[in-house]
Amino acid sequence: MTNIDKLRNCELFLFDMDGTLYLGDDVYEGAIALMEDLPRLGKKYIYLTNNSSRAGVDYITRLRRLGFPCEAENVFTSGMATGLYLNQHFPGAKVYLAGTKAFYRELKSYGIDLVNDEQGHTDVFDVDVVVQGFDTELVYEKLDKAVHFLRRGAKFIAANPDWVCPMPAGEVLPDCGSICALLTASSGVKPEFIGKPNRNMIDVIAASTGIPNEKICAVGDRLYTDIAVAQNAGSVSVLVLSGETNQMMVDEAARKPDLVLPSVKELHELLRG
Ligand SMILES: [Mg+2]
The missing domain is CATH 3.40.50.1000 (HAD superfamily/HAD-like)
Incomplete structure (x- = not known):
């Protein structure tokens, strides 16, 4: 062929x-x-x-505004892939999410049992999985919690491996891969990346x-x-x-x-x- x-x-x-x-x-x-x-x-x-910082619905809005046909089933983000992957490989797992509010709601929609609130707060001592996203709402508490759980044996899943997110005029934003490098340096645990x-x-x-x-x-x-x-x-x-x-x-x-x-x-x- x-x-x-x-x-x-x-x-x-x-x-x-x-x-x-x-x-x-x-x-x-x-x-x-x-x-x-x-x-x-x-x-x-x-x-x-x-991009795991935005939800699928954000892309529907953007694509339609640009004139593209787009229904819910036509959008797939690394955040959605992470939701499906967790359900396929870690069904029922307790998960700590370090990510944006949009990613948080996306994982909730897949029925993922998140132990933290949208800001990353939790009082839980142990989890099964830490999920890291392209977190444009990063605060120190999330890094602290993620390292704590990883050092206690939680699996490490990351939505996407990109070091940086390209921006107009040659600028970049630090992306999920760079945040994960910090967590690996602190915990000794390397993530499994889901995205391309x-x-x-x-x-x-x-x-x-x-x-x-x-x-x-x-x-x-x-x-x-x-x-x-x-x-x-x-x-x-x-x-x-x-x-x-x-x-x-x-x-x-x-x-x-x-x-x-x-x-x-x-x-x-x-x-x-
Ligand atoms: Mg491209």
């Missing part, structure tokens, strides 16, 4: 957002037309993000949709997250050159994407045949 056949054989498409469908508030040419056409082509789609490039991100989607990994295609602009997650999970990968990766970086990469396209407009043309 050629790579184009593999692509057309896929039933579910996972789309990175920034650098793939839009940049900031600028929607790329053909991006909305592709998303609107996918159901007619018999394809399902999910907008996929490693960990195959967990696709495995939980495959388990919840019933679509096998090889019929899932990840589309994105970053080799080391969007493409790597597909390669790690045995899924199909499409790199678009509309974001942070250029052709020279592809040429130098040890593992190549299944397809490299200028933008999602060309992906639409390939799927239409």
